Structure formats: structure tokens, C-alpha cells
Amino acid sequence: MLTPLTMIVAAETSRAHEIRQRPGRRRWLWRDPTDHRPHLVKGNVSEAGVVAKLFSAGASATERRSLRVVLADDHVVVRQGLKGLLEREGFAVVGEASNGVEAVRLTRHFRPEVAILDFDMPLMNGIDAVTEIVRHSPGTRTILLTADTGHQRLPEALRAGSRGFVLKNHGVAHLIRAIREVTRGGVYVSPSVSTTVAPASLAKTDFPLDRLTRRERQVLQLIAEGKKTKEIAALLGVKIKTAETHRTRIMRRVNIHETANLVRYAIRGGLTRL
Known part of the structure; x- marks a missing residue:
């Protein structure tokens, strides 16, 4: 005994x-x-x-x-799989979101220690969601997940305030390491990314979307997702005339005046995917 x-x-x-x-x-x-x-x-x-x-x-x-996590991914299977893995590691998944807008809302409500966000989400992409979370819940550390191995998204992710950048094909062990690192106040980048991205590439550069405001980026993403002006106004909680004004300003700022070309521009800038 x-x-x-x-x-x-x-x-x-x-x-x-x-x-x-x-x-x-x-x-x-x-x-x-x-x-x-x-x-x-x-x-x-x-x-x-x-x-x-x-x-x-x-x-x-x-x-x-004791660590609380908000998890956002528009693929239910991915979200449920990650939730199960995180809970087996002992983390508490307090909220799940299928789009960026919902991710921001849940983060503002729960104020978790960590928010894990897919890079490509409807209504609001991961980058803009990170920007909103940093503004409204500064104590929350954000980690972006991406299936894109091109690494060109890393500088923009870090500038937006993300503390972690994890490739989905690296497995859950890297995500767990990222959570541990960011909650200690550090920054975690998947090894294959950190060894191939030159430090100079993390400096401020003129990204195509830098000339747009945060709201204009969101409107552009919704246009690229096929939303009509009336739908955009309803989703953003603004008048139809305001949504039309945003659309006009976007076209003027980027010097593109056809919807098809705007969609291509949004895809090229990483706001949405095909």
C-alpha cells in the first residue's frame, strides 16, 4: 500500500x-x-x-x-479532428468557428489564451481576423494554419500580429509546439518555412492589398466570394449605399473596374481561394 x-x-x-x-x-x-x-x-x-x-x-x-482555445476552420472535418487532438493534449476548446467573422466574435466573447485560425476562410480571411483579434482581444495569441507551402504569406501574417504560422502538412506536433511557444511570449514558424524565407523578406513591402483599408479588404473578399452588394451590406450591417461606396472606392484604389478582374486581384492577394 x-x-x-x-x-x-x-x-x-x-x-x-x-x-x-x-x-x-x-x-x-x-x-x-x-x-x-x-x-x-x-x-x-x-x-x-x-x-x-x-x-x-x-x-x-x-x-x-487550463489553456483555452478558439478554433476556426471552414472545413468541419478538419475542425473536429483538430479539436479532438487538442483536447487529448489537455487544451480546452471553448469555441469553434467556420468563418473569420465568427472567429473574431467568439474570441471577443471568450478572450481565450490562443486562437487558431485557418488562413482561407469565408466572410473574413485569417489575416484580417488576426488584425481584428489583436485590436479587440490583445491578450489572445493567434496562430495561422495554411495548406499553402509557397511561404509568401508569412510576412503579411507576422505584420498582422500573428504569433504562429503552421503548415497543415506538418502534423499536430508542430501545432502543439506553436501553442506552447506563443503562450510563452514567443513566435513559432514551421521549420520548413523559417529556413526557406530570407529575413529580408519579412521587412515591409508593398503588398497589392496594402493600399486598401481593413473594411475595403473585407468587402473585396466578399465580392470575390460572389456576394452581391445587397448581401454584402447585410453581412456587414451597413446600408446598401455604403456597400456600393466601398465597392467604388476599391475599384478606384486598385484601378480595376470589372468584377472578374477584382476577383482575380483578391485571389492573387490571398484574400480568398479558387
């Missing part, structure tokens, strides 16, 4: 970790009160060593369990 050895309370996390020892044996078992699961450690380890080692591991695990 296991007998109590010691109880340690972490002042900085206010969490307790109970460590027990089998009588007469150098085998240690510790139990984290937040999940009540025992963890057995084998080997000839001193009391001080096992205390330090297990306390450190326990603090990391409980920290992970």
Missing part, C-alpha cells in the same frame, strides 16, 4: 502535487489532483530529484489543461 511521502504546493501556480513512495523501494508515484491520474517513475532517484522533476512536469501539464 502506498503511503504519503510529501505534499508540495506551487506558490506560483497554486497547484498541489502529491508524491508517494512504496515502502522500502526506490519507486515513486505522483498524483496530480487536477486529473487524479497516478504517474509511476522507476529508478534509483533521490527524493529531491524526483520532487524537482515531477513538480516541473506536473506544472507544465496543468498549465496546458
Whole structure:
């Protein structure tokens, strides 16, 4: 039968970790009160060593369990798969969104530690959603997911305020690393991207969409998604005349006066996909 050895309370996390020892044996078992699961450690380890080692591991695990995440992807299968994987790692997925507008709304409501956003989403793309989240929920760290391996989106993502940039084909392990890194205040970029993108490319450059305001970018994305002026006005909560004014200004700013060419322009700028 296991007998109590010691109880340690972490002042900085206010969490307790109970460590027990089998009588007469150098085998240690510790139990984290937040999940009540025992963890057995084998080997000839001193009391001080096992205390330090297990306390450190326990603090990391409980920290992970308390982390709240908003997850946004317009593909239900992808979203549900990611949610299951994140929850198995102990993260709490407090909100799910299928478009950028909903992602911003949920983030403003829940104020999570992390928001994970697909780059290509309807109504509002990942870049503009990041910009809105940074404005309205500055304590939330954002991570962008993309299937595009061209890497040309990274500079714009970082300028918008994203703290993580993860390629979908790299697997969930990279996403977990990204979450850990950004919650520590760092920046995470998938290794294949960070080694192929020259540092100079992260400097400010004249992107085609830089000449548009945030609202104009959103209107342009909706035009590219096939929305009519009346639908755009309803989605943005503005008058039809206001939506028409935005459309006219966009055409004037980019010197494009046909809808088909506007759509191509939006795709080229990464606002939407084919």
C-alpha cells in the first residue's frame, strides 16, 4: 500500500502535487489532483530529484489543461479532428468557428489564451481576423494554419500580429509546439518555412492589398466570394449605399473596374481561394 511521502504546493501556480513512495523501494508515484491520474517513475532517484522533476512536469501539464482555445476552420472535418487532438493534449476548446467573422466574435466573447485560425476562410480571411483579434482581444495569441507551402504569406501574417504560422502538412506536433511557444511570449514558424524565407523578406513591402483599408479588404473578399452588394451590406450591417461606396472606392484604389478582374486581384492577394 502506498503511503504519503510529501505534499508540495506551487506558490506560483497554486497547484498541489502529491508524491508517494512504496515502502522500502526506490519507486515513486505522483498524483496530480487536477486529473487524479497516478504517474509511476522507476529508478534509483533521490527524493529531491524526483520532487524537482515531477513538480516541473506536473506544472507544465496543468498549465496546458487550463489553456483555452478558439478554433476556426471552414472545413468541419478538419475542425473536429483538430479539436479532438487538442483536447487529448489537455487544451480546452471553448469555441469553434467556420468563418473569420465568427472567429473574431467568439474570441471577443471568450478572450481565450490562443486562437487558431485557418488562413482561407469565408466572410473574413485569417489575416484580417488576426488584425481584428489583436485590436479587440490583445491578450489572445493567434496562430495561422495554411495548406499553402509557397511561404509568401508569412510576412503579411507576422505584420498582422500573428504569433504562429503552421503548415497543415506538418502534423499536430508542430501545432502543439506553436501553442506552447506563443503562450510563452514567443513566435513559432514551421521549420520548413523559417529556413526557406530570407529575413529580408519579412521587412515591409508593398503588398497589392496594402493600399486598401481593413473594411475595403473585407468587402473585396466578399465580392470575390460572389456576394452581391445587397448581401454584402447585410453581412456587414451597413446600408446598401455604403456597400456600393466601398465597392467604388476599391475599384478606384486598385484601378480595376470589372468584377472578374477584382476577383482575380483578391485571389492573387490571398484574400480568398479558387
